[in-house]
Amino acid sequence: MNYITEVTAFFDWVPDVELNTDAQALWHALMHFNNKCAIKVDGVWYWRYRFKAPTKKLLSILPFSDVQLSRMRRELIDKERIVYKRGSGNQSGKYTLIPFDQHYVRQTVSYTVNQIVGQKEIEVWGNPLPLIINNNTGNSNNSYHHHPHPREREEAGPEQTADALIQKHFMRPAYPVEVEYLAQQLNKREASLIEEALKIACSAGQPNLNYLKGIFKNFTANGIRTEDEYWGHEAVRDMASWEKGGRS
Numbered sequence: 001m002n003y004i005t006e007v008t009a010f011f012d013w014v015p016d017v018e019l020n021t022d023a024q025a026l027w028h029a030l031m032h033f034n035n036k037c038a039i040k041v042d043g044v045w046y047w048r049y050r051f052k053a054p055t056k057k058l059l060s061i062l063p064f065s066d067v068q069l070s071r072m073r074r075e076l077i078d079k080e081r082i083v084y085k086r087g088s089g090n091q092s093g094k095y096t097l098i099p100f101d102q103h104y105v106r107q108t109v110s111y112t113v114n115q116i117v118g119q120k121e122i123e124v125w126g127n128p129l130p131l132i133i134n135n136n137t138g139n140s141n142n143s144y145h146h147h148p149h150p151r152e153r154e155e156a157g158p159e160q161t162a163d164a165l166i167q168k169h170f171m172r173p174a175y176p177v178e179v180e181y182l183a184q185q186l187n188k189r190e191a192s193l194i195e196e197a198l199k200i201a202c203s204a205g206q207p208n209l210n211y212l213k214g215i216f217k218n219f220t221a222n223g224i225r226t227e228d229e230y231w232g233h234e235a236v237r238d239m240a241s242w243e244k245g246g247r248s
Contacts, residue, residue: 001047001099001125003035009100023075025062029053030082034097039122041111046124047097049106050085050205054092083203096203099125105171123205158183161191169198170207178209185216192227193219 007028014024033053038045058069076082083096107126110119162182166174185194197215201207224230 001097001101001104003031006031006097006100013100017079019079020072020075022062022064022068023072023079026058026064026069026072027076027081029058029062030076030095030097033057034095039109039111039124041109046109046126049123049125050094050096052092053095077199083199085203102171158186161186162194165191165195165198169195169202172207175209178212181209181212189216189219190226193224193230196227196230 010027030053034047034051037051038047040046055066055069058064059066062069064072073082073084077084081098083098085094085096087093104125106123108121108123109126110121112119159179162179162185163174166172166178166182182194185197197212197219198207200215201211204211219225219230222233224233
């Protein structure tokens, strides 16, 4: 990714959305952390797909409380600017910044740590995809991919909505079997819950149908049918983790 391009795109984007100024500050802080931990492989610099930004370090540069940080992080997740995977035990959580320039793709590269450790693999934002040509105009689309507005999703059928959601979150074309499965889910669950399931799969690094089926199986087992019920379940789980001293 390109730091200047992303920051410029952020300032172009933010006037059109309702985003707390503290959430904006958090986004810039995360950009700083992501940039600092970039990795050089064979002479090419890559931004890590997933990186750590310890809460203690974030709070040392942001005028937030722990509670405010969680709230601002939730805002960025809701606006689809970041993905956050909570750490286990006392480990730091991991973040993924969603590029504004969505020609970039997630890929794995190998690099040499040292003679003892040898080769390791790491997920990065890799080489841009070829530019998409708009057949209607003949112009190259070197901006960003179009994501359907919620109103467009409401007007589209289940198959079209499923296809659009998969492409948006998995950042690749949808397979017919995935479209068919998600369309079935859209007929019996809230669209916002379907989208949350896709975010969970991406956060876990498992953008595939089998993992999605596991998520929905878990939803069914816990009686989760709506997005509100999902977040209620997560709040109960977070409280249990807090009581056991397992804050991330």
